[in-house]
Amino acid sequence: MEKKYALPSVLLVVLALGLVILPGKNDSRETDPNLLLSSVTEKSRYLSVDQITHRIIENDPTLMLIDLRPTSQFKTFALPGSINISSDSILSATNIERFNQPGKDKIFYANADLTAEMVWMVCARFSMKRIYVMKGGLNEWFHTIIEMKPVPVAASSSDLDLQSFRNAARQYFTGAGQKTVVPASGQSGEKVTVTRKAPGEKSGGGC
Amino acid sequence: MIGPIVSSGIVSAAWDNIFAVFLGMGFGFALESSGFSSSRKIIGTFFGYDFVVVKVFFTAAIVSSLGLLYLSYMGLVDYSLLYIQPTFLASAILGGIIMGIGFAMGGFCPGTSLCAAAVGRIDGLVFFGGMFIGVFLFSESFPLFENMYYSGSMGAKMINSVFGISPELFTFFLVLMAIGMFYGAGWIQNKVKKIEY
Protein backbone atom coordinates (compact mmCIF):
# COMPACT_ATOMS: atom_id res chain seq x y z
CA MET A 1 0.00 0.00 0.00
CA GLU A 2 1.25 3.40 -0.94
CA LYS A 3 2.13 6.32 1.26
CA LYS A 4 -0.80 8.38 0.02
CA TYR A 5 -3.10 6.22 2.12
CA ALA A 6 -1.33 7.06 5.37
CA LEU A 7 -3.37 10.19 5.99
CA PRO A 8 -6.83 8.64 5.37
CA SER A 9 -5.83 5.70 7.57
CA VAL A 10 -4.85 7.99 10.44
CA LEU A 11 -8.04 9.98 9.93
CA LEU A 12 -10.17 6.84 10.19
CA VAL A 13 -8.43 5.71 13.35
CA VAL A 14 -8.91 9.15 14.91
CA LEU A 15 -12.59 9.12 13.96
CA ALA A 16 -13.07 5.68 15.47
CA LEU A 17 -11.13 6.62 18.59
CA GLY A 18 -13.23 9.76 18.90
CA LEU A 19 -16.33 7.63 19.12
CA VAL A 20 -14.82 5.60 21.96
CA ILE A 21 -13.65 8.53 24.06
CA LEU A 22 -16.61 10.84 23.49
CA PRO A 23 -18.51 11.36 26.74
CA GLY A 24 -21.40 8.95 27.15
CA LYS A 25 -24.64 9.73 25.45
CA ASN A 26 -27.09 11.42 27.76
CA ASP A 27 -30.00 9.47 26.35
CA SER A 28 -28.85 6.50 28.39
CA ARG A 29 -32.32 4.96 28.10
CA GLU A 30 -33.24 6.08 31.60
CA THR A 31 -36.12 8.42 32.14
CA ASP A 32 -35.59 11.55 34.17
CA PRO A 33 -36.95 10.97 37.72
CA ASN A 34 -39.22 14.04 37.53
CA LEU A 35 -40.83 12.79 34.34
CA LEU A 36 -41.19 9.38 35.89
CA LEU A 37 -42.92 10.82 38.94
CA SER A 38 -45.43 12.74 36.86
CA SER A 39 -46.24 9.68 34.78
CA VAL A 40 -46.68 7.60 37.93
CA THR A 41 -49.17 10.02 39.46
CA GLU A 42 -51.03 10.30 36.19
CA LYS A 43 -53.45 7.44 35.74
CA SER A 44 -53.31 7.08 31.97
CA ARG A 45 -51.30 3.88 32.30
CA TYR A 46 -54.40 1.97 33.34
CA LEU A 47 -56.60 0.14 30.89
CA SER A 48 -59.82 -1.31 32.22
CA VAL A 49 -60.62 -4.99 31.83
CA ASP A 50 -63.51 -4.03 29.56
CA GLN A 51 -61.24 -2.11 27.20
CA ILE A 52 -58.81 -4.99 27.02
CA THR A 53 -61.54 -7.58 26.55
CA HIS A 54 -62.85 -5.55 23.66
CA ARG A 55 -59.51 -5.54 21.97
CA ILE A 56 -58.98 -9.26 22.53
CA ILE A 57 -62.30 -10.03 20.88
CA GLU A 58 -61.55 -7.70 18.01
CA ASN A 59 -58.21 -9.44 17.44
CA ASP A 60 -56.45 -6.10 17.66
CA PRO A 61 -53.00 -6.65 16.09
CA THR A 62 -51.43 -3.87 18.15
CA LEU A 63 -52.34 -5.57 21.41
CA MET A 64 -49.59 -7.33 23.32
CA LEU A 65 -50.57 -8.93 26.62
CA ILE A 66 -47.78 -9.83 28.98
CA ASP A 67 -48.65 -12.26 31.73
CA LEU A 68 -46.34 -11.78 34.71
CA ARG A 69 -47.56 -14.71 36.79
CA PRO A 70 -45.59 -17.93 37.35
CA THR A 71 -45.60 -20.35 34.43
CA SER A 72 -47.73 -22.92 36.27
CA GLN A 73 -50.56 -20.42 36.65
CA PHE A 74 -50.09 -19.20 33.09
CA LYS A 75 -50.55 -22.75 31.84
CA THR A 76 -53.75 -23.22 33.81
CA PHE A 77 -55.37 -20.09 32.47
CA ALA A 78 -54.28 -16.94 30.68
CA LEU A 79 -55.86 -14.29 28.51
CA PRO A 80 -55.80 -15.43 24.89
CA GLY A 81 -52.75 -14.31 22.94
CA SER A 82 -50.73 -13.32 25.98
CA ILE A 83 -47.10 -14.20 26.49
CA ASN A 84 -45.65 -15.31 29.78
CA ILE A 85 -42.65 -13.47 31.18
CA SER A 86 -41.88 -13.72 34.85
CA SER A 87 -41.40 -10.38 36.53
CA ASP A 88 -37.87 -11.07 37.75
CA SER A 89 -36.53 -11.69 34.24
CA ILE A 90 -38.39 -8.84 32.55
CA LEU A 91 -35.15 -6.98 31.84
CA SER A 92 -33.23 -9.85 30.27
CA ALA A 93 -32.19 -8.99 26.73
CA THR A 94 -34.17 -11.79 25.08
CA ASN A 95 -37.33 -10.88 26.95
CA ILE A 96 -37.04 -7.20 26.06
CA GLU A 97 -36.65 -8.23 22.45
CA ARG A 98 -39.72 -10.42 22.74
CA PHE A 99 -42.14 -7.86 24.04
CA ASN A 100 -40.70 -4.41 23.39
CA GLN A 101 -42.04 -4.03 19.88
CA PRO A 102 -42.49 -0.43 18.83
CA GLY A 103 -45.82 -0.92 17.05
CA LYS A 104 -47.63 -2.60 19.94
CA ASP A 105 -49.42 -1.59 23.11
CA LYS A 106 -47.77 -3.62 25.82
CA ILE A 107 -50.18 -4.46 28.62
CA PHE A 108 -48.90 -5.99 31.84
CA TYR A 109 -51.07 -8.06 34.11
CA ALA A 110 -50.72 -10.42 37.04
CA ASN A 111 -53.28 -11.65 39.57
CA ALA A 112 -53.62 -8.25 41.21
CA ASP A 113 -52.14 -4.83 40.51
CA LEU A 114 -48.89 -4.81 42.43
CA THR A 115 -46.62 -6.91 40.21
CA ALA A 116 -47.86 -5.26 37.04
CA GLU A 117 -47.33 -1.82 38.55
CA MET A 118 -43.82 -2.74 39.56
CA VAL A 119 -42.92 -4.02 36.11
CA TRP A 120 -44.56 -1.00 34.51
CA MET A 121 -42.36 1.26 36.63
CA VAL A 122 -39.18 -0.60 35.68
CA CYS A 123 -40.06 -0.46 32.00
CA ALA A 124 -41.00 3.22 32.21
CA ARG A 125 -37.60 3.85 33.72
CA PHE A 126 -36.16 2.20 30.60
CA SER A 127 -38.04 4.71 28.46
CA MET A 128 -40.24 2.08 26.87
CA LYS A 129 -43.23 3.50 25.07
CA ARG A 130 -46.86 2.36 24.95
CA ILE A 131 -46.83 0.39 28.18
CA TYR A 132 -49.97 -0.10 30.27
CA VAL A 133 -51.30 -1.90 33.30
CA MET A 134 -54.54 -3.85 33.31
CA LYS A 135 -56.42 -2.26 36.17
CA GLY A 136 -57.21 -4.80 38.85
CA GLY A 137 -55.29 -7.61 37.20
CA LEU A 138 -56.65 -11.00 36.32
CA ASN A 139 -58.73 -11.14 39.52
CA GLU A 140 -60.66 -8.10 38.39
CA TRP A 141 -60.96 -9.48 34.88
CA PHE A 142 -62.40 -12.73 36.17
CA HIS A 143 -64.69 -10.89 38.51
CA THR A 144 -66.02 -8.53 35.86
CA ILE A 145 -66.20 -10.65 32.76
CA ILE A 146 -66.73 -14.19 33.96
CA GLU A 147 -68.57 -13.84 37.29
CA MET A 148 -70.62 -10.88 36.27
CA LYS A 149 -72.86 -9.34 38.90
CA PRO A 150 -76.47 -8.77 37.94
CA VAL A 151 -77.28 -5.16 37.15
CA PRO A 152 -79.99 -3.43 39.19
CA VAL A 153 -83.28 -3.07 37.38
CA ALA A 154 -83.12 0.71 37.29
CA ALA A 155 -79.77 0.81 35.52
CA SER A 156 -78.93 3.41 32.93
CA SER A 157 -78.76 2.44 29.27
CA SER A 158 -74.96 2.61 29.20
CA ASP A 159 -74.87 0.22 32.12
CA LEU A 160 -77.14 -2.13 30.21
CA ASP A 161 -74.90 -1.86 27.17
CA LEU A 162 -71.92 -2.71 29.30
CA GLN A 163 -73.87 -5.56 30.77
CA SER A 164 -74.69 -7.06 27.41
CA PHE A 165 -71.14 -6.59 26.22
CA ARG A 166 -69.84 -8.47 29.23
CA ASN A 167 -72.41 -11.14 28.63
CA ALA A 168 -71.20 -11.54 25.11
CA ALA A 169 -67.62 -11.52 26.25
CA ARG A 170 -68.30 -14.24 28.75
CA GLN A 171 -69.84 -16.27 26.02
CA TYR A 172 -66.77 -15.64 23.90
CA PHE A 173 -64.37 -16.83 26.57
CA THR A 174 -66.32 -19.60 28.24
CA GLY A 175 -68.66 -20.71 25.51
CA ALA A 176 -71.49 -20.57 28.05
CA GLY A 177 -74.90 -20.31 26.44
CA GLN A 178 -76.42 -16.87 26.87
CA LYS A 179 -79.40 -15.38 25.18
CA THR A 180 -77.86 -12.02 24.54
CA VAL A 181 -77.33 -10.26 21.27
CA VAL A 182 -73.67 -9.51 20.68
CA PRO A 183 -73.38 -5.75 20.52
CA ALA A 184 -71.63 -4.47 17.44
CA SER A 185 -68.35 -2.84 18.32
CA GLY A 186 -68.75 0.87 18.97
CA GLN A 187 -72.33 0.50 20.24
CA SER A 188 -71.37 -0.50 23.71
CA GLY A 189 -70.69 1.96 26.46
CA GLU A 190 -66.96 1.51 26.47
CA LYS A 191 -65.56 3.06 23.34
CA VAL A 192 -62.14 1.77 22.44
CA THR A 193 -60.09 3.58 19.90
CA VAL A 194 -57.81 1.21 18.13
CA THR A 195 -54.70 2.46 16.41
CA ARG A 196 -53.87 -0.08 13.78
CA LYS A 197 -50.63 1.25 12.41
CA ALA A 198 -48.00 2.81 14.60
CA PRO A 199 -45.64 5.31 13.01
CA GLY A 200 -42.59 3.96 14.75
CA GLU A 201 -42.70 0.54 13.19
CA LYS A 202 -39.56 -1.29 12.33
CA SER A 203 -38.65 -1.75 8.72
CA GLY A 204 -38.62 -5.20 7.28
CA GLY A 205 -35.84 -7.61 6.48
CA GLY A 206 -32.76 -7.10 4.39
CA CYS A 207 -31.67 -9.25 1.53
CA MET B 1 -34.92 14.89 11.31
CA ILE B 2 -34.45 11.67 13.21
CA GLY B 3 -33.85 8.66 11.03
CA PRO B 4 -34.93 6.27 9.80
CA ILE B 5 -37.03 8.82 7.93
CA VAL B 6 -39.61 6.31 6.78
CA SER B 7 -40.33 5.01 10.29
CA SER B 8 -40.51 8.49 11.77
CA GLY B 9 -43.67 9.30 9.85
CA ILE B 10 -42.29 12.51 8.32
CA VAL B 11 -42.88 11.27 4.79
CA SER B 12 -45.56 8.91 3.53
CA ALA B 13 -44.80 5.22 3.21
CA ALA B 14 -44.84 5.47 -0.59
CA TRP B 15 -41.56 7.36 -0.39
CA ASP B 16 -39.91 4.21 0.83
CA ASN B 17 -40.03 2.71 -2.64
CA ILE B 18 -38.76 5.91 -4.23
CA PHE B 19 -35.84 5.91 -1.83
CA ALA B 20 -35.32 2.27 -2.77
CA VAL B 21 -34.82 3.08 -6.45
CA PHE B 22 -32.29 5.84 -5.75
CA LEU B 23 -30.45 3.85 -3.10
CA GLY B 24 -30.29 0.94 -5.54
CA MET B 25 -28.84 3.24 -8.18
CA GLY B 26 -26.14 4.38 -5.77
CA PHE B 27 -25.48 0.77 -4.84
CA GLY B 28 -25.21 -0.35 -8.47
CA PHE B 29 -23.02 2.61 -9.37
CA ALA B 30 -20.67 2.00 -6.45
CA LEU B 31 -20.31 -1.69 -7.26
CA GLU B 32 -19.84 -1.29 -11.00
CA SER B 33 -17.45 1.64 -10.84
CA SER B 34 -15.26 -0.24 -8.34
CA GLY B 35 -14.95 -3.10 -10.80
CA PHE B 36 -17.45 -5.56 -9.35
CA SER B 37 -18.91 -6.24 -12.78
CA SER B 38 -15.86 -8.31 -13.64
CA SER B 39 -15.82 -11.80 -12.17
CA ARG B 40 -12.09 -12.16 -12.73
CA LYS B 41 -11.43 -8.96 -10.81
CA ILE B 42 -13.65 -10.13 -7.95
CA ILE B 43 -12.13 -13.58 -7.78
CA GLY B 44 -8.64 -12.01 -7.71
CA THR B 45 -9.03 -11.68 -3.95
CA PHE B 46 -8.81 -15.43 -3.54
CA PHE B 47 -5.63 -15.74 -5.61
CA GLY B 48 -4.02 -12.58 -4.33
CA TYR B 49 -3.73 -10.69 -7.59
CA ASP B 50 -6.46 -8.13 -6.93
CA PHE B 51 -7.88 -7.35 -3.51
CA VAL B 52 -10.57 -4.97 -4.73
CA VAL B 53 -13.32 -6.96 -2.96
CA VAL B 54 -11.62 -6.81 0.42
CA LYS B 55 -10.83 -3.12 0.01
CA VAL B 56 -14.28 -2.01 -1.12
CA PHE B 57 -16.19 -4.33 1.19
CA PHE B 58 -14.37 -3.44 4.38
CA THR B 59 -14.12 0.26 3.58
CA ALA B 60 -17.90 0.28 3.11
CA ALA B 61 -18.42 -1.69 6.33
CA ILE B 62 -16.34 0.66 8.47
CA VAL B 63 -17.71 3.82 6.86
CA SER B 64 -21.30 2.75 7.48
CA SER B 65 -20.68 1.37 10.99
CA LEU B 66 -18.84 4.52 12.04
CA GLY B 67 -21.42 6.71 10.31
CA LEU B 68 -24.36 5.03 12.01
CA LEU B 69 -22.75 5.28 15.44
CA TYR B 70 -21.96 8.97 14.89
CA LEU B 71 -25.50 9.67 13.65
CA SER B 72 -26.88 7.81 16.64
CA TYR B 73 -24.60 9.75 18.97
CA MET B 74 -25.80 13.02 17.52
CA GLY B 75 -29.37 11.86 17.94
CA LEU B 76 -30.02 11.75 14.20
CA VAL B 77 -30.78 8.05 14.02
CA ASP B 78 -32.78 5.90 16.40
CA TYR B 79 -30.62 2.79 16.44
CA SER B 80 -33.43 0.73 17.97
CA LEU B 81 -35.55 1.20 14.83
CA LEU B 82 -32.89 -0.09 12.43
CA TYR B 83 -33.29 -3.55 10.99
CA ILE B 84 -30.63 -5.72 12.56
CA GLN B 85 -30.24 -9.03 10.79
CA PRO B 86 -31.35 -11.66 13.34
CA THR B 87 -28.83 -14.34 14.17
CA PHE B 88 -29.67 -17.97 13.52
CA LEU B 89 -26.41 -19.75 14.15
CA ALA B 90 -26.77 -22.97 12.15
CA SER B 91 -28.33 -21.49 9.04
CA ALA B 92 -25.96 -18.50 9.00
CA ILE B 93 -22.91 -20.76 9.00
CA LEU B 94 -24.21 -23.40 6.59
CA GLY B 95 -25.79 -20.82 4.28
CA GLY B 96 -22.50 -18.93 4.26
CA ILE B 97 -20.54 -22.06 3.37
CA ILE B 98 -22.91 -22.87 0.51
CA MET B 99 -22.68 -19.29 -0.74
CA GLY B 100 -18.88 -19.46 -0.56
CA ILE B 101 -18.87 -22.47 -2.90
CA GLY B 102 -21.23 -20.73 -5.29
CA PHE B 103 -19.04 -17.63 -5.11
CA ALA B 104 -15.90 -19.57 -6.07
CA MET B 105 -17.67 -21.35 -8.93
CA GLY B 106 -19.58 -18.44 -10.38
CA GLY B 107 -17.28 -15.57 -9.48
CA PHE B 108 -20.14 -13.32 -8.49
CA CYS B 109 -22.46 -12.62 -5.65
CA PRO B 110 -26.08 -11.65 -6.37
CA GLY B 111 -25.53 -7.88 -6.38
CA THR B 112 -22.42 -7.99 -8.50
CA SER B 113 -23.90 -10.43 -11.02
CA LEU B 114 -26.70 -7.95 -11.56
CA CYS B 115 -24.16 -5.18 -12.18
CA ALA B 116 -22.29 -7.40 -14.60
CA ALA B 117 -25.51 -8.17 -16.44
CA ALA B 118 -26.29 -4.45 -16.62
CA VAL B 119 -23.06 -3.73 -18.51
CA GLY B 120 -23.53 -6.68 -20.85
CA ARG B 121 -21.63 -9.54 -19.21
CA ILE B 122 -23.49 -12.66 -20.24
CA ASP B 123 -21.87 -14.71 -17.47
CA GLY B 124 -23.35 -12.28 -14.95
CA LEU B 125 -26.79 -12.67 -16.47
CA VAL B 126 -26.51 -16.45 -16.41
CA PHE B 127 -25.39 -16.37 -12.77
CA PHE B 128 -28.40 -14.23 -11.91
CA GLY B 129 -30.64 -16.65 -13.78
CA GLY B 130 -29.12 -19.54 -11.88
CA MET B 131 -30.09 -17.88 -8.62
CA PHE B 132 -33.77 -18.15 -9.52
CA ILE B 133 -33.37 -21.90 -9.86
CA GLY B 134 -31.50 -22.09 -6.56
CA VAL B 135 -34.10 -20.03 -4.72
CA PHE B 136 -36.87 -22.11 -6.25
CA LEU B 137 -35.17 -25.36 -5.21
CA PHE B 138 -34.72 -24.07 -1.67
CA SER B 139 -38.32 -22.92 -1.39
CA GLU B 140 -39.63 -26.24 -2.63
CA SER B 141 -37.42 -28.27 -0.33
CA PHE B 142 -37.95 -25.93 2.62
CA PRO B 143 -39.67 -28.56 4.83
CA LEU B 144 -36.41 -30.53 4.78
CA PHE B 145 -34.48 -27.59 6.20
CA GLU B 146 -37.16 -26.02 8.32
CA ASN B 147 -35.76 -27.19 11.66
CA MET B 148 -32.27 -26.09 10.78
CA TYR B 149 -33.55 -22.80 9.37
CA TYR B 150 -34.92 -21.82 12.76
CA SER B 151 -32.33 -23.47 15.01
CA GLY B 152 -29.78 -21.56 17.05
CA SER B 153 -31.93 -18.45 17.21
CA MET B 154 -30.24 -15.65 19.11
CA GLY B 155 -32.47 -12.75 18.10
CA ALA B 156 -31.06 -9.48 16.81
CA LYS B 157 -27.79 -10.02 18.64
CA MET B 158 -24.97 -7.57 18.13
CA ILE B 159 -21.41 -8.79 17.81
CA ASN B 160 -19.97 -6.40 20.40
CA SER B 161 -22.15 -8.00 23.09
CA VAL B 162 -20.40 -11.32 22.42
CA PHE B 163 -17.12 -9.74 23.51
CA GLY B 164 -18.82 -7.73 26.22
CA ILE B 165 -17.66 -4.38 24.85
CA SER B 166 -19.46 -1.30 23.60
CA PRO B 167 -20.39 -0.93 19.91
CA GLU B 168 -18.01 2.04 19.73
CA LEU B 169 -15.05 0.07 21.03
CA PHE B 170 -15.82 -2.82 18.70
CA THR B 171 -15.91 -0.45 15.72
CA PHE B 172 -12.57 0.99 16.79
CA PHE B 173 -11.01 -2.48 16.70
CA LEU B 174 -12.74 -3.15 13.39
CA VAL B 175 -11.14 -0.06 11.89
CA LEU B 176 -7.70 -1.07 13.15
CA MET B 177 -8.20 -4.58 11.77
CA ALA B 178 -9.42 -3.31 8.42
CA ILE B 179 -6.48 -0.95 7.99
CA GLY B 180 -4.11 -3.76 8.91
CA MET B 181 -5.82 -5.91 6.32
CA PHE B 182 -5.54 -3.22 3.65
CA TYR B 183 -1.79 -2.92 4.20
CA GLY B 184 -1.47 -6.71 4.22
CA ALA B 185 -3.45 -6.95 0.99
CA GLY B 186 -1.23 -4.37 -0.68
CA TRP B 187 1.85 -6.28 0.44
CA ILE B 188 0.57 -9.62 -0.89
CA GLN B 189 -0.60 -8.05 -4.14
CA ASN B 190 2.94 -6.84 -4.79
CA LYS B 191 4.37 -10.33 -4.24
CA VAL B 192 1.88 -12.25 -6.37
CA LYS B 193 2.40 -12.43 -10.11
CA LYS B 194 -0.02 -10.35 -12.07
CA ILE B 195 -2.79 -11.92 -14.06
CA GLU B 196 -4.32 -10.36 -17.08
CA TYR B 197 -8.05 -10.13 -17.15
Add this chain to the structure above:
Amino acid sequence: MKIKNTDMKKMKNDGSHYLNPYLGGVILGTVLLLSFYLSGRGLGASGAVKNTVAATVNAIAPEHVEASAYYSQFAGGDHQPMSNWLVYEVLGVLAGAFLSGILFNRLKLKVEHSPKITSRRRLLFSLLGGLIFGFGSQLARGCTSGAALSGMAVLSLGGYITMVAIFGTAFVAAWMFRKNWI
Protein backbone atom coordinates in the same frame (compact mmCIF):
# COMPACT_ATOMS: atom_id res chain seq x y z
CA MET C 1 0.02 -16.04 -18.29
CA LYS C 2 3.13 -14.25 -17.06
CA ILE C 3 3.18 -10.51 -17.14
CA LYS C 4 5.71 -8.31 -15.49
CA ASN C 5 4.85 -5.99 -12.66
CA THR C 6 3.41 -3.15 -14.60
CA ASP C 7 0.72 -0.70 -13.86
CA MET C 8 -2.53 -2.60 -13.94
CA LYS C 9 -4.27 0.21 -15.73
CA LYS C 10 -2.09 -0.13 -18.79
CA MET C 11 -3.30 -3.65 -19.40
CA LYS C 12 -6.86 -2.60 -19.92
CA ASN C 13 -6.47 -1.44 -23.46
CA ASP C 14 -10.19 -1.08 -24.01
CA GLY C 15 -10.11 2.40 -22.47
CA SER C 16 -12.09 1.50 -19.40
CA HIS C 17 -10.88 2.18 -15.90
CA TYR C 18 -12.04 1.61 -12.37
CA LEU C 19 -12.43 3.89 -9.43
CA ASN C 20 -9.90 3.69 -6.64
CA PRO C 21 -11.22 0.82 -4.49
CA TYR C 22 -11.17 2.88 -1.31
CA LEU C 23 -13.13 5.66 -2.97
CA GLY C 24 -15.56 3.00 -4.22
CA GLY C 25 -15.79 1.67 -0.68
CA VAL C 26 -16.53 5.10 0.74
CA ILE C 27 -19.28 5.62 -1.85
CA LEU C 28 -20.74 2.19 -1.11
CA GLY C 29 -20.55 2.81 2.63
CA THR C 30 -22.26 6.18 2.25
CA VAL C 31 -25.06 4.67 0.18
CA LEU C 32 -25.50 1.98 2.82
CA LEU C 33 -25.54 4.62 5.56
CA LEU C 34 -28.17 6.59 3.64
CA SER C 35 -30.21 3.43 3.23
CA PHE C 36 -30.30 2.96 6.99
CA TYR C 37 -30.98 6.64 7.55
CA LEU C 38 -33.82 6.86 5.03
CA SER C 39 -35.41 3.43 5.10
CA GLY C 40 -34.04 1.89 8.29
CA ARG C 41 -32.65 -1.13 6.49
CA GLY C 42 -29.60 -2.25 4.58
CA LEU C 43 -29.12 -2.97 0.91
CA GLY C 44 -29.86 -6.34 -0.63
CA ALA C 45 -30.03 -8.29 -3.82
CA SER C 46 -31.14 -11.88 -3.31
CA GLY C 47 -34.37 -10.80 -1.61
CA ALA C 48 -35.69 -9.53 -4.92
CA VAL C 49 -35.01 -12.93 -6.51
CA LYS C 50 -36.89 -14.59 -3.66
CA ASN C 51 -39.87 -12.27 -4.18
CA THR C 52 -39.87 -12.81 -7.93
CA VAL C 53 -39.82 -16.57 -7.52
CA ALA C 54 -42.60 -16.39 -4.95
CA ALA C 55 -44.68 -14.12 -7.19
CA THR C 56 -44.20 -16.42 -10.17
CA VAL C 57 -45.19 -19.49 -8.20
CA ASN C 58 -48.12 -17.56 -6.77
CA ALA C 59 -49.31 -16.71 -10.27
CA ILE C 60 -49.08 -20.32 -11.42
CA ALA C 61 -50.17 -22.22 -8.32
CA PRO C 62 -51.61 -19.94 -5.61
CA GLU C 63 -52.82 -22.85 -3.49
CA HIS C 64 -49.28 -24.20 -3.42
CA VAL C 65 -48.06 -20.86 -2.02
CA GLU C 66 -50.69 -20.88 0.71
CA ALA C 67 -49.69 -24.39 1.71
CA SER C 68 -45.95 -23.77 1.71
CA ALA C 69 -44.41 -22.74 5.02
CA TYR C 70 -41.78 -20.73 3.14
CA TYR C 71 -43.64 -18.93 0.34
CA SER C 72 -46.55 -18.01 2.57
CA GLN C 73 -44.24 -15.75 4.60
CA PHE C 74 -44.01 -13.26 1.75
CA ALA C 75 -46.46 -14.22 -1.01
CA GLY C 76 -50.14 -15.02 -1.22
CA GLY C 77 -52.77 -13.47 1.01
CA ASP C 78 -52.19 -9.76 1.55
CA HIS C 79 -48.56 -9.88 0.47
CA GLN C 80 -47.46 -8.08 -2.64
CA PRO C 81 -44.13 -9.66 -3.44
CA MET C 82 -43.44 -7.57 -6.54
CA SER C 83 -44.27 -4.22 -4.94
CA ASN C 84 -41.54 -4.54 -2.43
CA TRP C 85 -38.68 -2.33 -1.31
CA LEU C 86 -36.09 -4.88 -2.43
CA VAL C 87 -37.57 -5.22 -5.90
CA TYR C 88 -37.48 -1.46 -6.45
CA GLU C 89 -33.97 -1.34 -5.07
CA VAL C 90 -32.75 -4.04 -7.45
CA LEU C 91 -34.24 -2.17 -10.42
CA GLY C 92 -32.21 0.80 -9.20
CA VAL C 93 -29.07 -1.36 -9.07
CA LEU C 94 -29.52 -2.25 -12.74
CA ALA C 95 -29.91 1.41 -13.67
CA GLY C 96 -26.99 2.54 -11.51
CA ALA C 97 -24.63 -0.10 -12.88
CA PHE C 98 -25.71 0.73 -16.43
CA LEU C 99 -24.95 4.43 -15.86
CA SER C 100 -21.55 3.56 -14.45
CA GLY C 101 -20.95 1.32 -17.48
CA ILE C 102 -21.64 4.25 -19.81
CA LEU C 103 -19.55 6.65 -17.76
CA PHE C 104 -16.51 4.36 -17.59
CA ASN C 105 -16.90 2.99 -21.11
CA ARG C 106 -17.53 -0.61 -20.10
CA LEU C 107 -20.75 -1.44 -21.94
CA LYS C 108 -20.00 -4.49 -24.04
CA LEU C 109 -21.81 -7.73 -24.65
CA LYS C 110 -19.39 -10.55 -23.84
CA VAL C 111 -18.66 -13.60 -21.74
CA GLU C 112 -15.75 -12.84 -19.49
CA HIS C 113 -13.59 -15.85 -18.84
CA SER C 114 -10.05 -17.02 -18.36
CA PRO C 115 -8.31 -17.70 -21.70
CA LYS C 116 -7.73 -21.27 -20.55
CA ILE C 117 -11.40 -22.21 -20.55
CA THR C 118 -14.18 -21.96 -23.11
CA SER C 119 -17.15 -19.62 -22.88
CA ARG C 120 -19.34 -22.64 -22.60
CA ARG C 121 -17.55 -23.91 -19.52
CA ARG C 122 -17.64 -20.42 -18.00
CA LEU C 123 -21.38 -20.13 -18.55
CA LEU C 124 -21.99 -23.58 -17.11
CA PHE C 125 -20.07 -22.69 -13.97
CA SER C 126 -21.86 -19.33 -13.78
CA LEU C 127 -25.19 -21.09 -13.83
CA LEU C 128 -24.15 -23.63 -11.22
CA GLY C 129 -22.56 -20.95 -9.07
CA GLY C 130 -25.71 -18.85 -9.25
CA LEU C 131 -27.85 -21.83 -8.38
CA ILE C 132 -25.76 -22.71 -5.34
CA PHE C 133 -25.46 -19.09 -4.25
CA GLY C 134 -29.22 -18.59 -4.56
CA PHE C 135 -29.84 -21.66 -2.45
CA GLY C 136 -27.39 -20.59 0.24
CA SER C 137 -28.71 -17.04 0.34
CA GLN C 138 -32.15 -18.30 1.33
CA LEU C 139 -30.76 -20.51 4.05
CA ALA C 140 -28.69 -17.67 5.51
CA ARG C 141 -31.54 -15.13 5.13
CA GLY C 142 -29.52 -12.93 2.81
CA CYS C 143 -26.51 -12.72 0.53
CA THR C 144 -23.21 -10.89 0.65
CA SER C 145 -25.00 -7.55 0.53
CA GLY C 146 -28.15 -8.22 2.52
CA ALA C 147 -26.74 -10.41 5.26
CA ALA C 148 -23.00 -9.79 5.36
CA LEU C 149 -22.49 -6.13 4.38
CA SER C 150 -25.71 -4.68 5.80
CA GLY C 151 -25.35 -6.91 8.85
CA MET C 152 -21.83 -5.67 9.46
CA ALA C 153 -22.96 -2.04 9.24
CA VAL C 154 -25.24 -2.53 12.26
CA LEU C 155 -22.80 -4.92 13.96
CA SER C 156 -25.15 -7.90 13.63
CA LEU C 157 -23.54 -11.09 14.90
CA GLY C 158 -25.27 -13.09 12.16
CA GLY C 159 -23.90 -10.73 9.51
CA TYR C 160 -20.34 -11.25 10.69
CA ILE C 161 -20.76 -15.01 10.90
CA THR C 162 -22.17 -15.17 7.37
CA MET C 163 -19.38 -12.93 6.07
CA VAL C 164 -16.65 -15.13 7.59
CA ALA C 165 -18.37 -18.28 6.32
CA ILE C 166 -18.70 -16.95 2.75
CA PHE C 167 -15.16 -15.63 2.41
CA GLY C 168 -13.56 -18.47 4.36
CA THR C 169 -15.21 -21.09 2.18
CA ALA C 170 -14.60 -19.16 -1.00
CA PHE C 171 -10.85 -18.99 -0.28
CA VAL C 172 -10.71 -22.78 -0.07
CA ALA C 173 -13.16 -23.44 -2.89
CA ALA C 174 -11.48 -20.96 -5.24
CA TRP C 175 -8.33 -23.08 -5.13
CA MET C 176 -10.37 -26.14 -5.99
CA PHE C 177 -11.76 -24.35 -9.03
CA ARG C 178 -8.57 -22.44 -9.85
CA LYS C 179 -8.35 -23.91 -13.36
CA ASN C 180 -11.42 -21.85 -14.19
CA TRP C 181 -9.81 -18.63 -13.15
CA ILE C 182 -6.01 -18.50 -13.51
